[in-house]
Amino acid sequence: MNEHTTHRNIALITGANKGIGRATAEQLAALGMTVLIGTRDPRRGDEAVTAVRAAGGDAHPVTLDVTEPATVHEAARWVEERFGHLDVLVNNAGISGAREDAPLDVRGQIPSTADLDIVRAVFETNVFGVITVTNAMLPLLRRAHAPRIVNLSSDAASLAITSDPDSPLAGLPPVAAYSPSKTALNALTVQYANELRKDGILVNAAAPGYCATDINDHNGHLTAAQGAAVVVRLATLGADGPTGGFFGERGSLPW
Template sequence: MNEPTTHQKVALITGANKGIGRAVAQQLAALGMRVLIGARDLRRGEEAAAEVCAAGGYAHAVTLDVTDPTTIREAAREIEERFGHLDVLVNNAGITGSGQVSPEDAVDQIPSTVDLDMVRSVFETNVFGVIAVTNAMLPLLRKSPAPRIVNVSSAAASLTITSDPDGPAAGLPTSAAYMPSKTALNALTVQYAQELRKDGFLINAADPGYVDTDINNHRGYLTPAQGAEVVVRLATLATDGPTAWFFDADGPVPW
């Protein structure tokens, strides 16, 4: 682990041992931030951190399961003791509920036949986990002169896009789990942004696009590095940047 020699911003990314989260960690580290790799499996987190360090950045793995209050509390305590503050929180950890399948194969999420336990598990990670981690990290973020929170969402969260019978989502199976969980995440993003606007927080949702990751059985056409770009842009917004918005690589996405 490369120890920093000057004061640098500190960023925590959940689910950062692979995929988009790992790419976000790499890019933020390349910009000079101290990057904290949040991962359920510490060994995998350490492997990702070692890769960042080998490239000349600073990274440290933190055990963090967004559905486990104990690991969340311990992560916040460790960050407080080791760094004293947090500048960026990227809520990246998420699940589909259908395992590693492409969106067109996720027929187990059709509302009229969906398993409620699956819906609960998806919301536990994609929505309640975000609340739990964000609230635990807020005291650390309040110590930053420019706190930023980015919630990794999806175009599937957009009611405008998914309700269009001729739109890009028209050919996908309907969903009672993943898509609604990301819509809820967007709504949550707005509510946090409205509450914390007065305190200098900039809080936005990011659609990374259809990225080649485990979550879609590697059917995506974008690389994790490409998907990470919009997340990194929102994590490094200037003071006059937007808050309570939803963006992809091309600009604002309709709610």
């Protein structure tokens, strides 16, 4: 274990080399946490770590792919060896199901003509990947004084909002992959919260809002840093904070 970092809270953020994940890492580092930048691409992870360190933060790269359990378990082994515990887990890694060169193309996700390979791939990352990472990191979280888990959801996960024809999201195309995967993630968040409440582990879902990131071809009206604010708030809740909730920038959101 590296003794010089044991006094800091340790936070692991998956998919943290860009967008909201990176902004979350930067903000948690600014609060004095040691941030572990989880990425599939070691080069991009190193670049993000360099940027956080340049701003005065303490950061380390962790190579993991949430859809590859072996990499997740190796990451957990490394965290245990290096730090001995984990205070914050931010399950940020996620995919929309669209092609990288056409992030707004949802033709394969329209429910009546859905490509099931796309739907499965989205759930593999956005839901099953969260289970894989959370379960691998739970032994480390249980050793923390005030462990917190934050799952990155979306306003589009809300059944109340998306079923309202007058809601701001009414104009979005119907999809069988991304939004349902985030709704499933919300349900999973509640189940983890119910199980872990007795252990003092607070588990919540965060909807960062419509942020300009790769997932929407940078069309959002919020910056990644603005979207990360709610994530950071949930990652730093006090002992009397909520668990099993769904929160956006303005507070609690309807399921």
